[in-house]
Amino acid sequence: MKQRTKMAISRAFVELLQSRTIDKITVKDIAEKCDINRQTFYYHFADIYELMEWTINYNLEKYISEKDFNGLNWKEELWSLIEFLRMQRKLLINAYDAKNRIYYEQFVREQIAPIVKIKVYDCEEIEDVPEDKIEFVENVYTRVLTNLFFDWLEDGMPDESKIHLEDYFTLIEGSLSTALQNFQIK
Amino acid sequence: MNSVSSKVVQFGLGKALNYIEKDPEKNLLNLMDWVDRLAGTQENSFPVQRAAFRRVINNPDDNMYKLIMRVLKETDTNVMKKVFQNFFLNAAIVSWPRQEELRKKYNCNIPWAILLDPTSACNLHCTGCWAAEYGNRLNLSFDDIDSIITQGKELGIYMYIYTGGEPLVRKKDIIALCRKHNDCIFLTFTNSTLIDDEFADQMLEVGNLIPAISVEGFEEATDGRRGKGVFEKVQKSMHLLKERHLPFGISCCYTSQNLQSISSDEYFDQMIEWGADFVWYFHYMPVGNDAVPELMPTPEQREYMYHKIREVRATKPIFAMDFQNDGEYVGGCIAGGRRYFHINANGDCDPCVFIHYSNTNIHENTLLEVLQSPIFQAYHDGQPFNDNHLQPCPMLENPQKLREMVKKTGAHSTDMQSPESADHLCDKCEQYAKNWAPSAQKLWKASK
Numbered sequence: 001m002k003q004r005t006k007m008a009i010s011r012a013f014v015e016l017l018q019s020r021t022i023d024k025i026t027v028k029d030i031a032e033k034c035d036i037n038r039q040t041f042y043y044h045f046a047d048i049y050e051l052m053e054w055t056i057n058y059n060l061e062k063y064i065s066e067k068d069f070n071g072l073n074w075k076e077e078l079w080s081l082i083e084f085l086r087m088q089r090k091l092l093i094n095a096y097d098a099k100n101r102i103y104y105e106q107f108v109r110e111q112i113a114p115i116v117k118i119k120v121y122d123c124e125e126i127e128d129v130p131e132d133k134i135e136f137v138e139n140v141y142t143r144v145l146t147n148l149f150f151d152w153l154e155d156g157m158p159d160e161s162k163i164h165l166e167d168y169f170t171l172i173e174g175s176l177s178t179a180l181q182n183f184q185i186k
Numbered sequence: 187m188n189s190v191s192s193k194v195v196q197f198g199l200g201k202a203l204n205y206i207e208k209d210p211e212k213n214l215l216n217l218m219d220w221v222d223r224l225a226g227t228q229e230n231s232f233p234v235q236r237a238a239f240r241r242v243i244n245n246p247d248d249n250m251y252k253l254i255m256r257v258l259k260e261t262d263t264n265v266m267k268k269v270f271q272n273f274f275l276n277a278a279i280v281s282w283p284r285q286e287e288l289r290k291k292y293n294c295n296i297p298w299a300i301l302l303d304p305t306s307a308c309n310l311h312c313t314g315c316w317a318a319e320y321g322n323r324l325n326l327s328f329d330d331i332d333s334i335i336t337q338g339k340e341l342g343i344y345m346y347i348y349t350g351g352e353p354l355v356r357k358k359d360i361i362a363l364c365r366k367h368n369d370c371i372f373l374t375f376t377n378s379t380l381i382d383d384e385f386a387d388q389m390l391e392v393g394n395l396i397p398a399i400s401v402e403g404f405e406e407a408t409d410g411r412r413g414k415g416v417f418e419k420v421q422k423s424m425h426l427l428k429e430r431h432l433p434f435g436i437s438c439c440y441t442s443q444n445l446q447s448i449s450s451d452e453y454f455d456q457m458i459e460w461g462a463d464f465v466w467y468f469h470y471m472p473v474g475n476d477a478v479p480e481l482m483p484t485p486e487q488r489e490y491m492y493h494k495i496r497e498v499r500a501t502k503p504i505f506a507m508d509f510q511n512d513g514e515y516v517g518g519c520i521a522g523g524r525r526y527f528h529i530n531a532n533g534d535c536d537p538c539v540f541i542h543y544s545n546t547n548i549h550e551n552t553l554l555e556v557l558q559s560p561i562f563q564a565y566h567d568g569q570p571f572n573d574n575h576l577q578p579c580p581m582l583e584n585p586q587k588l589r590e591m592v593k594k595t596g597a598h599s600t601d602m603q604s605p606e607s608a609d610h611l612c613d614k615c616e617q618y619a620k621n622w623a624p625s626a627q628k629l630w631k632a633s634k
Contacts, residue, residue: 038328043365047366
């Protein structure tokens with residue numbers, strides 16, 4: 001029951017986001033659209049930003065549960081992530097403002113970091129590298145792609161090639177082993 | 187305060203709070219350093235209170251130290267952080283300068299907390315309680331309360347206390363308001379019988395709602411007055427809270443009849459075992475046409491209470507307060523908006539939860555208009571009503587003061603059931619006030 005109301009609120013919100021930006025949407029608009037009281041909205045969410053976070057997380061979970069991730073390599077996983085983000089294009093662009101940039105960053109990093117981690121731990125050179133240095137390397141590669149995502153977002157999320165994901169792969173393949181080697185304790 | 191640096195300090199505080207859960211003994215001092223930085227050095231930043239707190243956390247033998255450690259260890263970490271942020275920082279340190287500024291600007295009281303009745307309805311029907319007799323149920327709507335809080339935050343008020351009726355009759359709206367105003371701290375008086383698993387989970391989720399449960403004694407006394415099985419229900423609710431590491435307190439009204447039993451060591455130990463963090467004692471007030479003045483404690487009983495509460499604060503890991511006898515810590519009467527005022531379910535704005543005379547209603551007036559209204563202004567100009575803070579109240583210990591104020595300001599009775607004149611009310615207190623005065627003077631002298 002609770003989840004159903006949440007979903008109805010979230011759907012109304014996504015619909016409103018198709019035609020205007022988040023700062024032009026009020027709780028009253030959302031409540032009217034899904035035919036609930038304002039207090040029912042607040043029973044489920046503190047504000048529109050919390051609703052936005054819930055919506056993005058919910059959609060991601062749904063996407064993951066519907067798509068078969070088994071046997072994908074790290075590149076395919078990243079491609080899937082970008083594909084998901086692009087599917088949410090309208091929502092992500094219209095909901096984006098200075099207030100929730102931090103949330104976007106956190107969200108995207110949380111998705112990218114585990115994939116990068118797998119890639120890093122696949123390298124033989126990781127032997128003899130102290131843990132804090134491994135963490136540092138992971139962090140740098142995660143941040144690079146996170147920032148590429150923001151460039152892409154601010155450009156209006158045109159087609160996938162514009163996020164330079166293939167270039168990013170080339171960069172990692174060409175530099176990761178060397179970087180780890182240089183951090184090894186000799 | 188510079189907003190950038192205050193953001194930096196808030197960030198530091200957040201970090202310090204994260205350490206608290208790991209090693210409270212060591213990191214509490216660390217946290218206090220951040221609080222001091224946030225508070226700054228102005229005189230209105232509670233330097234005396236902060237210094238007193240620092241003395242306590244530097245002294246592991248102090249009873250208050252043991253209480254603080256107990257609370258830190260037994261409370262859910264997220265709730266702890268929320269309460270610390272909203273109660274200690276937002277409601278006290280951060281908003282105090284704003285309140286002071288407005289007090290000067292408008293020359294009226296600006297409170298620290300607002301008490302409000304979301305509803306006059308109650309699910310129990312206890313002997314002697316007016317809520318049981320209400321046929322017509324009055325409610326403040328979600329939008330009414332939302333507006334009060336929104337206006338309140340403009341004035342620097344971050345603490346909201348629900349009374350009633352039974353506030354949790356409206357538990358869905360209460361949770362919605364906790365979520366919407368998640369920078370505020372909410373406290374609710376409650377008989378607790380409507381706290382179930384779902385509601386307790388929601389309390390844990392929002393983290394800014396603390397119940398003060400009314401229990402006045404053991405099973406026989408409780409069930410006798412409130413109905414069979416109520417005591418067991420209350421114990422069950424407290425268990426649900428304790429299970430989730432949610433903080434809560436207990437509220438008791440002491441009368442000439444129950445005083446012995448609810449101030450016994452046995453009862454204090456019982457409350458600690460239940461898991462209560464604090465207990466608030468209220469002196470019985472002979473308010474209303476049906477009041478029973480014989481229930482007012484005798485001077486000997488009140489004097490006993492005075493010593494007992496101080497003894498408990500020095501020896502037991504529960505924070506005990508007695509509003510009628512603790513005036514010395516807050517400069518006497520705190521009503522009339524000086525630190526708080528009361529809005530009933532009809533929207534009438536009373537200076538005090540016990541004093542039902544008003545010139546204003548929240549449906550017609552803004553909060554600021556309420557605070558500037560005649561009866562509130564009379565409180566503002568008259569406080570403190572007595573230099574002896576053991577005689578703080580303009581009704582109970584200084585009945586002539588309330589008579590005068592009500593006459594002068596033309597405030598009307600807001601009692602919806604049976605309107606009572608100020609003279610009728612104050613007549614009941616004359617003898618009490620005379621009897622108490624010598625004891626008050628003796629105790630006051632001894633405490634100096």
